[in-house]
Amino acid sequence: MTDRNLRDLLAPWVPGAPARPLRDMTLDSRSAAAGDLFIAVAGHHADGRRFIPQAIAQGVAAVIAEAEGEAIDGDIREIHGVPVIYLAQLPQRLSALAGRFYQQPAEKLKLIGVTGTNGKTTTTQLIAQWANLLGETGAVMGTVGNGLYGQLVATENTTGSAVDVQHVLHDLVGQGATLAAMEVSSHGLVQHRVAALPFAAAVFTNLSRDHLDYHGDMQSYEAAKWLLFSEHQVGAAIINADDEVGRRWLAKLPDAVAVTMADNLQPGCHGRWLKATAVNYHDGGAHICFSSSWGDGEFDSRLMGAFNVSNLLLALATLLSLDYPLDALVSSATQLLPVTGRMEVFSAPDKPTVVVDYAHTPDALEKALEAARLHCKGQLWCLFGCGGDRDKGKRPLMGAIAEQFADVVVITDDNPRSEDPQAIVNDILTGLLDPGRARVVAGRAQAVTNAIMQAKAEDIVLVAGKGHEDYQIVGNRRLDYSDRDTVARLLGVMA
Incomplete structure (x- = not known):
């Protein structure tokens, strides 16, 4: 080694x-x-x-x-x-120790850290994919896996141990990576797993309720995310100015790049900025016009929904801040592919359009439903569940959001773990004004099958919660199951 x-x-x-x-x-x-x-x-x-x-x-x-x-x-x-x-203080020193052991791999490539509740996976994959289109060898580290873009190997945690992170970076450098986009979780920050890494850029996507079973409250969760910008070596900071927390942080980071879809630039903003000036949604994605301190441009995207436009703009601002040319970024943007299990669209003639997404927080579910609604001509279906042995407070919130933003609500299982699946469903139902309107279907494969068979061709069925995952955890057993494979089989298409 x-x-x-x-x-x-x-x-x-x-x-x-x-x-x-x-x-x-x-x-x-x-x-x-x-x-x-x-x-x-x-x-x-x-x-x-x-x-x-x-x-x-x-x-x-x-x-x-x-x-x-x-x-x-x-x-x-x-x-x-x-x-x-x-x-x-070995945990605090371990990142530096492992960096020394693996010959400081982060210094041999452009390392970009992305933190936030939602959008980390899409933003990291877009950055690596876009960099590839410009001649770099882009790599990704995060929820879906680690590896060169398009060759990811599955992982257990969003951010591995301090040793794992340096080891993976060492391997990526050995495989020829010149740029790595890394998801940085709040757990990873609190546990010093990326403490000694030099980030060429760090990105903040948004902050909403998640992991409160670990952090306790939103203040602690925000403080954990802030560590990336306050306690780590970061070149350019790219901040979502449409997020309330992001706007607070921009006030503390005068040199950060502010990114907005809603003209949320601070009056007298002296830093660099990028904003969407017009976004038109269509069946195949969106047409995006933007202006920025690097210049103006427009391009077509195959990604679905407003939050993916936000992720795209954050990726664009990151690469601009690292001195990639605007013209090359704009001309290659149309080639960017959606991310596996993130607002991933499956369609077939005379069948409903099905969107598979990882949304498993109240905010992510709301954003996914809003995104699907922009493209929906018929009824919008929402199929979801909540994980067992995890933050129970979000269950009624997600039930309320599904009822408010979807026309048809289907509640089913999603990794019940050691809990009784019906007890989880009951917790979700307490958030609905009219629980009788929801369709409760035990067994996720059956629920997905029923929804696709009953929906009309002009409808959209959002299958939320699992995204790229290929398992269902029941008790202490990890069973083979994939929303993507189930949907593809029912529609007669390839996953």
Whole structure:
């Protein structure tokens, strides 16, 4: 992997560290192999220090462990001849340590971080895809997977561990990536997973209710997102000025790029800016006219809905701020493809149009329904559920939004996990003014089938909540299931 050794890695932090060659580094004792460096962090779920004996039994060359409660910073001990080095505040230092181990990969490409509740996946994929059209080798890291654009490998978390992030960047550089667009989650920021990364640009999409089971309240959630701009190394900041939080942040970031669809530029705005001057929605997407501090332009987009226009403009402003030419960006814009499972349109002759989207928050569901309505000639159907063992407060909110913005509401399962699916449905129904109007169908595949069979050709059926996911979690079992595959099969088209 590298020619790293322990002494070089820890200089000058730990002057007396022995010169042990290291093969790779890992946080997981189960995957630790001979010659590896095992990192033992006191984590949220388990204390990695408990697994030091297991890692040593598997032949690791050295261990770096969290000092708190066990040792002082820089202590070196030995267990069966294996050095165990204790570092204070290891989680905060791990990104820098891993960056050094993997030869600072982020310095070898243009790294763009994208944070926000909704739009991270679409915006990162648009940035990487657009950069490819301009001759870069674009890569993506995030919810759908990591890898060169179009060759993503599935991942567990939006933002991997501090070690994973540096390791993936190292691999991407090895594959020839010259630009990487990375989703940066609030969890990742709070847990210092991207602490040492130099971002050429950072983008804020929007902020609405999500992950309150983790953050507790909206103030803490906003503070977590703000860390990207306040505590990290960021070149250009690109901020959605149509978001209330974004406008607050623009007041604190005088050099940021303000992006708006609603002319929300601050009076006397001295920074750079980009705004939509006209957007016309049609069956195939939208025609967008814009003006900016780089110049004016217009282009056609195949993406659906207003929030995707916002994502497109954020991607455009990001690439402009990194000195890509306006003319080349505008002329290539029509080639940009929609993102898998994000307002993804499936259609067939004499069948309803079906839109598969990842919307699983109240705000995202509202935006998806508003987007679909712009293109809908008949009735708008909304099929969704809410995840089990997650923020219960959003369930009635999503029920109310579905009732308000759709003509037909279908409530079904979406990863019930350990909860009773009917109890989740009942929570959703409490948000409806007329619960009797909703169609409740147990079993997601059956619900999707019924909706598509019953909807008319001029209708749009929004299938919300899963997007790209290819599983359904019931109890502790992860079952194979994909909205995209189910819809494609029913319409007789390719997913």
